Amino acid sequence: xxxxxxxxxxxxxxxxxxxxxxxxxxxxxxxxxxxxxxxxxxxxxxxxxxxxxxxxxxxxxxxxxxxxxxxxxxxxxxxxxxxxxxxxxxxxxxxxxxxxxxxxxxxxxxxxxxxxxxxxxxxxxxxxxxxxxxxxxxxxxxxxxxxxxxxxxxxxxxxxxxxxxxxxxxx
Amino acid sequence: xxxxxxxxxxxxxxxxxxxxxxxxxxxxxxxxxxxxxxxxxxxxxxxxxxxxxxxxxxxxxxxxxxxxxxxxxxxxxxxxxxxxxxxxxxxxxxxxxxxxxxxxxxxxxxxxxxxxxxxxxxxxxxxxxxxxxxxxxxxxxxxxxxxxxxxxxxxxxxxxxxxxxxxxxxxxxxxxxxxxxxxxxxxxxxxxxxxxxxxxxxxxxxxxxxxxxxxxxxxxxxxxxxxxxxxxxxxxxxxxxxxxxxxxxxxxxxxxxxxxxxxxxxxxxxxxxxxxxxxxxxxxxxxxxxxxxxxxxxxxxxxxxxxxxxxxxxxxxxxxxxxxxxxxxxxxxxxxxxxxxxxxxxxxxxxxxxxx
Numbered sequence: 001x002x003x004x005x006x007x008x009x010x011x012x013x014x015x016x017x018x019x020x021x022x023x024x025x026x027x028x029x030x031x032x033x034x035x036x037x038x039x040x041x042x043x044x045x046x047x048x049x050x051x052x053x054x055x056x057x058x059x060x061x062x063x064x065x066x067x068x069x070x071x072x073x074x075x076x077x078x079x080x081x082x083x084x085x086x087x088x089x090x091x092x093x094x095x096x097x098x099x100x101x102x103x104x105x106x107x108x109x110x111x112x113x114x115x116x117x118x119x120x121x122x123x124x125x126x127x128x129x130x131x132x133x134x135x136x137x138x139x140x141x142x143x144x145x146x147x148x149x150x151x152x153x154x155x156x157x158x159x160x161x162x163x164x165x166x167x168x169x170x171x
Numbered sequence: 172x173x174x175x176x177x178x179x180x181x182x183x184x185x186x187x188x189x190x191x192x193x194x195x196x197x198x199x200x201x202x203x204x205x206x207x208x209x210x211x212x213x214x215x216x217x218x219x220x221x222x223x224x225x226x227x228x229x230x231x232x233x234x235x236x237x238x239x240x241x242x243x244x245x246x247x248x249x250x251x252x253x254x255x256x257x258x259x260x261x262x263x264x265x266x267x268x269x270x271x272x273x274x275x276x277x278x279x280x281x282x283x284x285x286x287x288x289x290x291x292x293x294x295x296x297x298x299x300x301x302x303x304x305x306x307x308x309x310x311x312x313x314x315x316x317x318x319x320x321x322x323x324x325x326x327x328x329x330x331x332x333x334x335x336x337x338x339x340x341x342x343x344x345x346x347x348x349x350x351x352x353x354x355x356x357x358x359x360x361x362x363x364x365x366x367x368x369x370x371x372x373x374x375x376x377x378x379x380x381x382x383x384x385x386x387x388x389x390x391x392x393x394x395x396x397x398x399x400x401x402x403x404x405x406x407x408x409x410x411x412x413x414x415x416x417x418x419x420x421x422x423x424x425x426x427x428x429x430x431x432x433x434x435x436x437x438x439x440x441x442x443x444x445x446x447x448x449x450x451x452x453x454x455x456x457x458x459x460x461x462x463x464x465x466x467x468x469x470x471x472x473x474x475x476x477x478x479x480x481x482x483x484x485x486x487x488x489x490x491x492x493x494x495x496x497x498x499x500x501x502x503x504x505x506x507x508x509x510x511x512x513x514x515x516x517x518x519x520x521x522x523x524x525x526x527x
Contacts, residue, residue: 010502010506014389017486017487020486020487021482021483021486023486024233024482024485024486025482027232027233027234027235028229028232028233028482031232033232033235034232034235034236034237035235035236036235036236036237038237
């Protein structure tokens, strides 16, 4: 029986090698199986609610930021990286004049976005290359953070959820 | 229609005319081999560069990656960039090395394998030197690589390099035996050791030797992979066990020589496999209407066999040392001896005595 087992082992071993070769050859010939994303040319779209960058929403119709300088975001911020000032206008409404967010200390926890009761702060998903050459560039003001909401959101349901968050956190 | 023979005639005719113009016709016998060697060196360098690119592409697509695609069209010039990087690199040497062997080892590794290309017939008459003992010559000359590897391992003064060298010696000596034994049936059938003669026999017989000698082909390819120190038989340079094995202490141009030598060994053994088993420059039977020149057929077959060897590397896991020895001595050698016996008996029964 030993000699039969010897040849049987050789043939089963050879067969298993052929099976392995067929698997790799299948992947080699199937050029669509490539999963590599060539980053600078190809960019994966991030999920609509990903926390990539914090932006100040700018209302194009009223030509002003939504922010009223209520300071809720600055109070909610655990690292105190938000500094903002506002002024009371002649019609009695407060408006934000300067807004500074230091992204070098921001941890993207999202408390400021949750605390905002006037739909003035939001996370955006399309901008996620946050690396800079100088540390000072991370201190962004209202001009750098200006963001106009697109007329037709990519995912309306997702966008809706974000806009109706009640501003009750942290008060 | 250009055939290899025509090209050789035209080129040699032009060269001899040029010799006559300069007045060195008497030296033609001495200059011709030099020119052949230079042409062969140029061909093999470009071909190896292509093979390195091909290997990276093959491995990449087998792993659902893309591979090099930045330098030149489809990344074809990636190897040129690598070669420039290797040649301009600092040559770091161990202080306590054995100086002369350390210097000679990469040269031997490169030259020993490169000399095997001399007897490979690319087409009818398209061969640097058609030795009548071609196979014997190739087996003898490629066996030199073990000396180079052992020398490199010894002279590096590094325990990993030495272990790699010893493993390599054990492996190459073990696998030399089935390699030679797998070729024996073909020599018995054809009655010649010349590679061109074997191809011509296949032309007259009308079949390739892979069909009656499939076992010999499998044994030959397996042993040739082991001879070239390629995965799954790459225990002399097993990265996960021995860092770089025998070339741990080599860098720059010397490392490039080892690298080049490894790829030329693949080319030589694949070319011998094509010549012995796949009919060399003969056209593929059912594609005969294409009327391609013989050397194009040869190159197509060569690249196919090399793809097979590359697929081995990127598919199979590495063997352990004891498994390697078991496989060589307990499987390949008995099988090849059995193959010789069966081939001899069948040929004797079919054609009787004096089959030649």
